[in-house]
Amino acid sequence: MNSVSVRALLVRGMLAGLVAGALALAVAYFLGESRVDAAIALEESHAHDHGGGEELVSRTMQATGGLATGVLVFGVAIGGIAALVFCYVLGRIGSFGPRATAALVAGAALLTVYVVPFLKYPANPPAVGNPDTIGQRTGMFFLMVALSVLLAVAAVIFGKRLAPRLGNWNATTAAGAGYVLLIGLAYAFLPSFNEVGTDFPASLLWEFRLSTLAVQATLWTAFGLVFGYLTERLLVPAARTASSAGDRTAPRPADAVS
Structure with missing residues (x-):
């Protein structure tokens, strides 16, 4: 794979990561933030009982600008890294096309980068730990x-x-x-x-961890679908063009006999 193709795939990977990050951001905001707010309410109630300190960054900023910046930057970063991995494994793990390879890379990343570590060290909401x-x-x-x-x-x-x-x-x-x-x-x-303290609601802890898993599943699923679509549009027409050019330059049977 030449440097032009790698550069083009890298750009498409970062773009797909941005789109996936935007979708993951929506899931994180609508599904996860309510659980975070509930956990913070518990934390603040204990802080008032024991004289807690003042927060350095407002909760509104954390739930909007901070969350958006973190998720979108993360999406672009992992999109670029996954695109480079895609460039290396394409054609080396079997006769899979661009879409199938992108799906395999995204699925393997979700499993190895998040699910396996998550099962050992699951995410905890505020007031836990x-x-x-x-x-x-x-x-x-x-x-x-x-x-x-x-x-x-x-x-x-x-x-x-x-x-x-x-x-x-x-x-x-x-x-x-x-x-x-x-x-x-x-x-x-x-x-x-x-x-996890005995006074922390088990249902809230379970819902928070499921929401974090949903964010990552959305991120990697969306990336695999979008990146697979973009890579197929880039690589399949290029392969067909190269094949057609090869057919035009190959000698015809009549020319070979003569």
């Missing part, structure tokens, strides 16, 4: 992300090397089983944090 351990909890979450991504890459490489001997299906199954096993070991040996 010990402030003294926030640095350790954040570090463990990003360590889990790194482990998940690296093990997924290793599983793909392992599966491709096993494919000539075991066949694609058996090799994929073996690689997937190895990934699940190693992730399970990481779950078992990495520290866990159970800092």
Whole structure:
């Protein structure tokens, strides 16, 4: 793939990430912010009881400008990174077209970057968690992300090397089983944090975590669909044009005989 195609795909990936970020922003605002407000109300009630401090950034700014900036910038960033991954894996993971490859990249990213770390270290709303351990909890979450991504890459490489001997299906199954096993070991040996107070409503905690999962699912699903559409419009006509040019330059049977 030449540099022009990579640049064009990078731009389309960032554009798709922006569109996906806008849709994820809508989900985060309409589905998640009410849960955040409820959690903050609980936090403020305890702060008044114990003499809490004044907030540095207003809640209105957090729920509007801050949320929009964070989600949209994140969408553009992950769109660019996913586009580069797409450039590398296209044609290397089977005979998948641009749309199917984009869907596979988006699905793998959702699974490895968010779902697997989320199952070990789920998101917590305000008023949940010990402030003294926030640095350790954040570090463990990003360590889990790194482990998940690296093990997924290793599983793909392992599966491709096993494919000539075991066949694609058996090799994929073996690689997937190895990934699940190693992730399970990481779950078992990495520290866990159970800092949810007994007075925090379990239903609110569950709804908040589901809303964060919905935001990520919307982001990656929308990215896969939009980016797949854009890449197919870019790459499929170019491939057809190159094929037509090759057919015109190839000698016809009559010319070859003469």
